[in-house]
Amino acid sequence: MALTLVVFAGFYAAARHAERYADTLGQALAGKLVLLHVNRAALFDPYLIVGERFRQAELATEADTTAALHRQAAELRTPATVVVTTDLLPVIARDLAAGYHPALFVLSQPDPEHPAAGVVADCAELLRAGQHALLVVPAHAPAGQAPRRILVAADREAFALAPAARPLHALLALPGTGLVVAHVSSGVEDDSGCAAALRAVQDSGLVDGLPTPEVRGYLKDNYAEGVLAAVRDTQADLVVVFARQRSYLGELFHRSVTARLLSDCPVPVLVLPTAASTAPAAQAPASSVTAAQYASVVLTGLSPAA
Template sequence: MSAPLLVLTDFTPAADDALQYAAALAAQLQMPLVLLHVNRDSIFDPETFTGRVPHRTEGEIAVALDERLRHLTVPTIPAMTAGRSTAAILEVVEQHRPALVVLGKPNVEDLPDELVTTTSLDLLRATQYPLLVVPMGTLPQRPQSIVIAADGAQFRLAAPAAAVAPLLQALQAHLTVVHVAEPEDDDSCMGALSMVRQSGLLGNLAENAVHTRGARNLDVAKGIEHAAQAVHADLLVLIARRHNILGRLFHRSITAHFIRHSRLPVLALPTAG
């Protein structure tokens, strides 16, 4: 069996939207799903921040998983584990070695960033597997236009993240490499495109199959957002550099910003160093 998409669920609307989105991807990519619930706390529920976490028995969890499996048209394995959320998830990740880890994002815009300590950011610190964060309300359809944000610096993808390359090709979407420069600098994307190609992320795609778009903006996040809007992107791919993930600056990194605030699904690809 091919590597699955591992979908995390806490049975909230955000998690259900992520499951439907993952099912649409799995159907296009001809991949199975693993649907995982951690019996401790809500993976991405805003109630996590208040300490009010719903408690469910194993029987109630089994019923909730079965309800969701009944509506899926792709092969799906239910999974349940217990323990601290991140540690428990990592054990299942090592067991299944998924192509992607997928989870939903509720609307937390009303909460200050300092209070939003989410499972997605914890997972990026702890694992090298690619992480797909799906905002609540995202339509369950395969992406048609994918933006890959690159800063022009060399990078090497972690082995699990490098395996995403054939998936991006199989989606048959419009691919655009975006580079954001300061207003006084050259916004040419040639250097960024070269680094993305060297990483292997574009696989054997022909040159004319990958487009570029430069942007000038003092705020890198805003530059990426504007470029994504211009090409009608419906999936954003970010390079999650390890020094940002592990260091104190991660809380102010571009990856963290988009995971918290993006209205588009965000695919974060950890680097090897």
């Protein structure tokens, strides 16, 4: 089945750029596009109380938007359809993922100075929380070529890919693509952690059938800073991170790291959902693990970064 990319569409520069990037991926993957237009993101349907006719009245005002998006879709190289709805709700996201399975949701990177930034950020958080694969595209990321240097941010904790993430193996398997696994540690160099991070990625199945990725370690007290340093060092043009379900404290940390990467990373960030860990986290020798390092591992909310 062809991979379908659901792109949050619009008429301003950032949204148009994300569409062009998705179009390039669609061509490389022989996939399809869905141009999705929403006015808001919400956990609860705002029309449950006032009635469905008010939703239909709002949709009726979007006739010109729908027509313009169809013209926009016709200009793309990848086959594309258009979906217009008032609100991105969890049930809408699930229906889109089920109807166009497997679906990767593509958004522009939120721009704090743009009025729509809040909507984009809310959509990204709703999709991440709903365990959907998510790609966030910065406005200045080159859109004319599929990624060729992919950085996979990982730690020593084993994980299993959620079903929604597995089809994205095709993106990493594109001809000419190089993979680097980055492990960020705080305080001391952790070679065993780097090796365990590589093993976790391999055991997840993400790189099945591909050459063994290079692995590099980075020393940073701030995890997000470590990933951004890895992007610069490796000259990566795509970062892969893993969204995990965590404890309350872990989830707070997870959100802060994810939010930093999604807002500041200069290259596209692909967030892949995971299932429960497949095995206990590998432990470094006791002599090389400080209390601060152990606390950092416990609180890490991303497969280092997701």
